[in-house]
Amino acid sequence: MKLYNNILLKGLAAGAVLLTASCSDSYLNTSPTEYLDEDAVSGAMQKDPSKVQAYVTGAYFNLYCGGDYATSQDNMGYASLRFATELMCEDLANYYGLNIGYFDYQLDFRQSNYRRTVATWRQLYNVIDNANTIITMLKPAEGESLSSAKSEAMLGEAYALRAFCYYWLINIYQQPLSVGADQPGIPLKTDSEYRPERVPVGEVYTQILSDIDNGYKLLEGKGFHSGKGSLSEYSAAAIYANILMFTGNYGDAAAYAEKATAGCSFNTAADMLGGYNSLDMPEALWGYRVNVETTCFYGSWMSVIDCYSDGYSGGGFTVLGASELVDRIADGDVRKGWFGYVADYNEVSGIDFSLLQNVGGRDFTVYLPDKYRDVYVTSGGTAEPFTSDVIYLTAAEMYYVAAEAYYLDNQPDKAKDKLEEIMSTRQPGYTCSLTGDALYEEICWQKRIDTWGEGCRYFDAKRRNETIDRAKSVNYDPTLASMDAVTYSARDYRMIYQIPNVEMENNPDIPAGDNNK
Template structure:
């Protein structure tokens, strides 16, 4: 891990970040900040927390490495629901073809590994040093709780990408990822999948206690609801359905679903009433062509978006009711004659069928948009899916609450068994399109990739239309940089 962990706390010089309250906008006076200095006071702890927040939408080695937003694009283009309409200027094309993550020497295979472990390292600065920080106990607990959520989130993402899927009732002794609990860069072997999930849950349980009663300054910070939401995600992956249903219900309390008008015209702001966690990118913190909106928005005037507007799988679109507001987020004609308020497209924007207008950037010359990491709608979907295994009537009521909000013509489902589960999965695919979930969902459900019969261009997907469930390619290759610097790490089968 030497190459992965050779970073100093220079990250904390990036502390004039937009996702923070004004109290925490001061910079450290030097770019080389020892861990001891970062944990001397609770104010300094929050500078570290805010540095981590900022790192989620930082540009790394290339414009295709724009933090968590770029990882969301990676995991969606690996699925069947996110469609590239042309080769554009090349970004994410090899990911779409399943080439990048199956090549250990590829920079895009390394990108999530490097960045997520970097976040873990900085979270560990707080976790291992917070007890000595002077200042109010409540502030120390809030900083520590958020650091624990970050460590849990990153290990959870890593094990889903680079490890095999979790199987309830099995020993889950298959290889996961190294568990990093300190800032040291000593070589570590890969823990088992079970061990990784155990640590994730330990961190979240501790965070839930520490964040109880914490009122965050904005939605880039974690509060108890986000920790509950993340633990609900983990429980769903572990197929602990009773726990997933309970946690998801608890997490969504206090949030209300968007109106149809808000969904169509005001989705792209983290102050949106149903956003639980997201990044706000203010103007002086833009990363320009590395922003999430530089690739997924409909209106930013970049070569990538003008020539390669992103589309929904045509088969999935055809499952959306005409009275569902989410049908308006995509245009089957591609003409985009009904765009969100204030949005226009110049004549040099390609018009392709089924293209999305869900994501809208700040302007044609400004790719900024807030990045959604967790929404209350997801919690409804987790709860409905989890309940479908034990109480179908309750599952239908939860599904009704979400689906009838999106579609006034929706009525209580008459489906049962597998048909009910498939209805919930379809609602999830529609609702969370473009938000980075599809690869993870296919893998956790042990479902195959199937792009056949839709609007995927054979040339653009490299003829890769199907990948069987359980195929080795569902595990990303451990990056070659890690293999070369850590003799204890074993590579995944290719």
């Protein structure tokens, strides 16, 4: 077997910034021009697996950064994927319509010639290429074993990372597995095979399940082996649980969600109100540690979400918490502090929120987001913005996944126990006496509050076949009505992206008419 040279080079972390910022469309090519001998590469890396770490580091950077921020700051890597899909649902409100991400909010950024789908496709397949390279370097021959626990962990990270990217791709570019396993999916690239056609959804899930199972088993028992900036047994278990929810295997989903929470403690109230800006937060499972060298500046998560920052959100065009969600947070719930104008936060920046203070007689500043706050790092005597960590997965999410999975697995008592366990840390004294559908709705609702802005709503709404109803809030943009973007199914065709033109034009195995509506 041979390894494509261009794929191998994409994983090199020493040039990660240059590679990411200057990506071309070469990742779409299917015919290699140069080759490296896979056996020689694998043998060298097995002798000194520490050399593989640079490739692992590069893969994480490519996931975080995405590569397009230099030319388009609404394509800021994985954070932009979460932000865009959240905006396609109902819990983030964009009243004035001028904030970055507004075309996603209109359900109008998913067409094949638009940069959102091109950047999403490029980024996720680039990271898959990174993972394939790492797997090729480290995967032992049949009957042999890896040379060290470090090698096992890095190989596990690569498998889990590949599963994670395919999980996003198949759910962004097609309807859920439950709609039909035979739906045309996406091209499938692994370390040993490349299938350029639209591989059916069910077969993509077969690969995803194989990868995450391999990844978890290799990471199991190693804890946070390299810190929360790397995939661990806990974050791999969380990814596994989310994947299993889409397959309908609820018993195993609950089990893996439980495994995911085993390495974390609960946030305190101070942690909850501390800005969700550090992987040192007790409930953080996985994310990216940002510093002054890796910040994407204005094309960063905090730029678009922290309304008091010197970024897009702080420029006066902030997204808001949807009024339906914010108004229903119970008094005494610490999460109530995630929304509303805070003068102390605005002392330095002095952002003018007057446009929001009287909108049809209502004060929309009560819906300003406070959950995410940027932390400035002092470097060379200068306070550098947009250097906050970006959190990808939390243990809190997994408590709700476990609760939902137990309920759907006909174990309502366990579902209620998991809900009360997490909610008692949010709302002191919380108990739940609900049963049946009301219990299920409470689990789903509390998860929506807890994971606001974390990229969960899009997946959950599609998986459950729910209706997105922005009309339940008063602070959605009224111009959305003319676009039929107020009340619609989570499985509306506009909720999936079209395959980008550059792929359709360069991949003869996908016929011209074989794109999403």
